[in-house]
Amino acid sequence: MNTLEITKKILNKYNIRANKRYGQNFLIDDDILTGIVNVADIKKEDLVIEIGPGLGNLTKYLLESAGYVIAVEIDKKMIEILNDRFSKYKNFLLLNEDILKVNIDEIIKKIEKESGIKYKNIKVVANLPYYVTTPIIFKLLQDENKINEITIMVQKEVADRMVANVKSKDYGILTLMVKYLADADIKLEVKNTCFIPAPNVTSSVIKLIKDKKYTVSNEKMLFDLIHSSFAQRRKKMINSLVATRFMNLDKSFIENIFKECNIDFNTRAEELSIEKYIQIVNNINEKNK
Numbered sequence: 201m202n203t204l205e206i207t208k209k210i211l212n213k214y215n216i217r218a219n220k221r222y223g224q225n226f227l228i229d230d231d232i233l234t235g236i237v238n239v240a241d242i243k244k245e246d247l248v249i250e251i252g253p254g255l256g257n258l259t260k261y262l263l264e265s266a267g268y269v270i271a272v273e274i275d276k277k278m279i280e281i282l283n284d285r286f287s288k289y290k291n292f293l294l295l296n297e298d299i300l301k302v303n304i305d306e307i308i309k310k311i312e313k314e315s316g317i318k319y320k321n322i323k324v325v326a327n328l329p330y331y332v333t334t335p336i337i338f339k340l341l342q343d344e345n346k347i348n349e350i351t352i353m354v355q356k357e358v359a360d361r362m363v364a365n366v367k368s369k370d371y372g373i374l375t376l377m378v379k380y381l382a383d384a385d386i387k388l389e390v391k392n393t394c395f396i397p398a399p400n401v402t403s404s405v406i407k408l409i410k411d412k413k414y415t416v417s418n419e420k421m422l423f424d425l426i427h428s429s430f431a432q433r434r435k436k437m438i439n440s441l442v443a444t445r446f447m448n449l450d451k452s453f454i455e456n457i458f459k460e461c462n463i464d465f466n467t468r469a470e471e472l473s474i475e476k477y478i479q480i481v482n483n484i485n486e487k488n489k
């Protein structure tokens with residue numbers, strides 16, 4: 201039976217419908233499902249965290265290739281289905297939780313302690329609920345955790361923002377955060393007909409490999425600077441920083457920093473590379489010493 205037939209059968213048997221509130225669009229295309237697993241390059245020595253397993257269409261493939269799978273699903277209705285399908289697997293832990301509230305490292309630690317196995321890689325693989333994509337990405341990338349690689353399906357538009365070039369319309373907070381914290385690569389484009397129900401948008405599978413290539417004297421200040429700079433995207437960056445009271449710095453102080461960093465006073469937030477944002481932070485910190 202293929203995944204489309206399995207999905208229809210499950211929806212019938214349990215008499216359920218996709219819940220919009222939880223962003224449920226179930227993947228029913230086996231080529232895409234195997235494509236995601238191939239992109240994630242899952243091996244037996246990997247521990248995989250799946251966010252939002254839903255009916256378990258992707259979970260089934262993950263369980264076949266990974267050493268261990270932790271699946272975190274917010275919707276109680278899905279839990280019975282997932283238990284019926286996968287409780288026979290010894291390498292499977294299902295949690296009925298909101299991923300944004302889960303302490304990922306604690307769970308990994310517990311599993312490694314119980315099994316006596318130290319997993320080589322910790323990989324996240326997910327068809328993300330679109331309503332909450334950005335907070336999940338920030339949590340996975342920003343939190344200190346053991347995750348090395350993240351392979352996720354998101355709206356095409358969000359994937360494009362993650363890999364956008366400086367001075368383009370897609371370039372923004374998400375781009376800069378991803379640039380600072382990871383290497384990102386769009387791997388697949390997925391038509392809306394590959395889901396039940398079909399969403400209104402095209403999707404992309406993007407792979408993020410966590411990698412901090414840059415050093416900055418104050419990481420929190422860098423994140424604050426990025427957010428403040430884009431708070432009023434159409435304004436000159438200096439004015440946006442003043443309006444959002446970034447570090448409570450006055451205009452002349454910021455102008456001085458810009459001058460020392462060789463940045464034109466008329467520059468807008470989307471015109472600066474991550475290297476320039478880092479230079480600004482380092483320069484401010486030098487002055488505050």
Ligand code: SAM
Nearest residue numbers: 222225226227252253254274275298299327329
């Ligand atoms: N993985 C399944 C698939 O590909 O067919 C379902 C993907 S569906 C787009 C998103 C899933 O994430 C749903 O099962 C939904 O209930 C779940 N979900 C939504 N918000 C969540 C959250 N905050 N934490 C964990 N799971 C969540």
